[in-house]
Amino acid sequence: MNDSYLNFVNSPFGARLARSLGLPKPEVLHRYRADQPEFGGMVALGAGREPHLLDALANLVASIGVTSVAHESAGLWVPLANRRGLMTGRFEAADGGPHGRLAALLFDASGIEDSSQLEPLHGFFHDTLRSLGKCGRIVVLGRPPESCANPRQWTAQRALEGLTRSLGKEARRGITSNLVYVERGAESGIEATLRFFLSPRSAYVSGQVVRIGTVNTANNPSLPASASAFDWTQPLAGRRAVVTGAARGIGAAIASALAAEGAHVIGIDIPSARDALDATLRQLNGTALAFDIAAPEAPAQIAAALDEQGVDIVVHNAGITKDKTIAKMTDAAWQHVIDINLSAQERIDDALLAAGILRDGGRIVAVSSISGIAGNLGQTNYATSKAGVIGRVQSMAPHLRARGITINAVAPGFIETQMTAKIPLAIREAGRRMNSMSQGGQPVDVAQTIAWLAHPGSAGVSGQIVRVCGQSLIGA
């Protein structure tokens, strides 16, 4: 729960000592606070040949109210911004000296069609990276490789992933670097995702690749006609959200984040956690439902509890670990973990979907784990269940598209919780430091990522796995 090294090296004495000893100095990450402006500072824009997304980016810049500067690679930006009446200057390479001038670097690579056209990416980040301030943001935008008809174009777009991940590892200082692939025709749907990646809400999300697809507006009754019609401060007002495992830790943080965005939260947890669950939900003016999601009658119970008013958002957060090497793992430990972490999610969704309780235009978000991606020693059961969650997201997304329902997963890395506080010190320190932020994440980092996926503006984001890991080294 408490990273004392991070606190120490950011104290005046600790900082001096760390400097003289050459110790790593993790940045105190800027996190979202409702009482502070979410966006500010200057954004530098760069672009490759024939960028397709500058109009959409101009809408974004206008909407979040930041000042922009155009790098020489984005010559089209200044006249475009001027036509829109946006405050815009030119980025001068000579300005590149002191840290801190820029809050974000945005590069539109959508028009790049061949590996020989990648050079402007080098020019832009070469000139601007040193001017990006602490906890700055890097977002590269491209086209989904698999949607490119031409292999040369697919190749060049796929190459962006190596660049974006390398930038995240180089930049340090709490800077995140992410890649957003925008499908042709999905340009008007980028704002919720770009807001997330530019905001302090994504403090611990780096090295990720997200795809934004087109949306069938006919199936999205709750989708306003244009992005400008979203209420960006209370986007979930009037929506109902179920969160499993909501009594404490990451689940309580998720419930809290969704409630802060305006949702009515129905929190579920096991009967033995009833007091904590009641306390959490009372604070949020939500509803507490104490029962075991693994019980055979649970899907019907949840369906019955939600039936009258339905639900818009389902967050499958409940999960357990029972770690042992497989030779020592009992059959019960295997089955219990698979059942709670994976099969119960399947049973609950089937019940809610079959009865139409999860409404059209709804959102399902499941919690996976880096262990589900990379496997882990002593977690054959847990990793199998969390890899299955990835399969669930990938397999269900196309099925749910016709109803405008999205399904996605977050995969937390090392998050500071009561669970991780019990890990032996040496392993805990390795987990904390082996990522681009040199620190563990907070439950709120997972919660804010889920809030973005639950947002009405994220209708084009489905079937994706987003790691909340500070760009952990661990991945395979």
Add this chain to the structure above:
Amino acid sequence: MNDSYLNFVNSPFGARLARSLGLPKPEVLHRYRADQPEFGGMVALGAGREPHLLDALANLVASIGVTSVAHESAGLWVPLANRRGLMTGRFEAADGGPHGRLAALLFDASGIEDSSQLEPLHGFFHDTLRSLGKCGRIVVLGRPPESCANPRQWTAQRALEGLTRSLGKEARRGITSNLVYVERGAESGIEATLRFFLSPRSAYVSGQVVRIGTVNTANNPSLPASASAFDWTQPLAGRRAVVTGAARGIGAAIASALAAEGAHVIGIDIPSARDALDATLRQLNGTALAFDIAAPEAPAQIAAALDEQGVDIVVHNAGITKDKTIAKMTDAAWQHVIDINLSAQERIDDALLAAGILRDGGRIVAVSSISGIAGNLGQTNYATSKAGVIGRVQSMAPHLRARGITINAVAPGFIETQMTAKIPLAIREAGRRMNSMSQGGQPVDVAQTIAWLAHPGSAGVSGQIVRVCGQSLIGA
């Protein structure tokens, strides 16, 4: 080039010292030697409900001539094996004591259709893992998740990835663990891939997922009517293989491995490496071509040199690094790395494919890198180029299918070469130890992986990225 720690802890004194100090003791990996039998020992078989691949596995077991024992989960195996006249016993859980009895664990999970059916995997590995000897092999077989119509089935099949990776991290002792997804209808095409994963040839390949697809035999003139018709000792006899960057290091190892399998190798390298290139190819009775693959005239030169007899295998191994943080990286360093490592491959393949010089049924193998998957500090240019190689493989595979040509990539992790010998000690040690083998790989490990992908029996393997990294932790 030389891992002195590995040598030391495997000496009698070093082993004693390491044991008393609790130091890690990396296993000396068994590697393929032409003068030693490739397969031996006993293979334990396990299976989930309604396994689809037991017939194909019986063919394999008969072909490689090993003894099998059936775990109780694979009750169908004994009568099947008996009908085939194979030596077969039953695995008894009570036998599970001492290490070393088993050479490989094979589990057929192809019939699993729901997460509630995963339990036999636990039962099998719980019972057998401790009986698997040093440098043993684990292979789990399933169906490609994305080919499953039912989301429940897709989910359960996808879950296998978390299990297989966790087993690799638990098993240690030089044991590899890999997952092979076999498309429906591709059952007869599994032998070359299973031979590779069961053999010492795959010593440094672990934690990987490989898909075997169906093959249009009409487009594969060189494909024999059945797997039993392959010459497993000289599978590349009569074939011609081009290898770029062949003068030394990994390239020379690739040339050597392909020649050992019977191929005539045409090695290419830059004029300044002509002496080393000539020496390497002379040893292999191959052909040396000294020119710069990045030169504008190179594709035409290569095409002209190969034209008369054509070519069956193209290995894009040539690559360079020019590491610097992006703020310090010159434009020339960026462009040169992208051009050699990525664009030159595109130009050469286009020339060979357009003129039909790469024959139908041919093989393209490109060398990517873990940096291309995970990004790397100081390697924005290199990681971008190597991520682009992944895009090239994924985009070209469907285009080449009609001609029976496969395209795949290997992504080496830490391989002991002259290049890695120059890395500072602390970083080199981290790279060496942060994998399930606790050691770096050898050039031959990359070469043998390429030889498998170049094999005529690998016709169903295309569009894949196979890491040769000892299951390195690094992945994102």
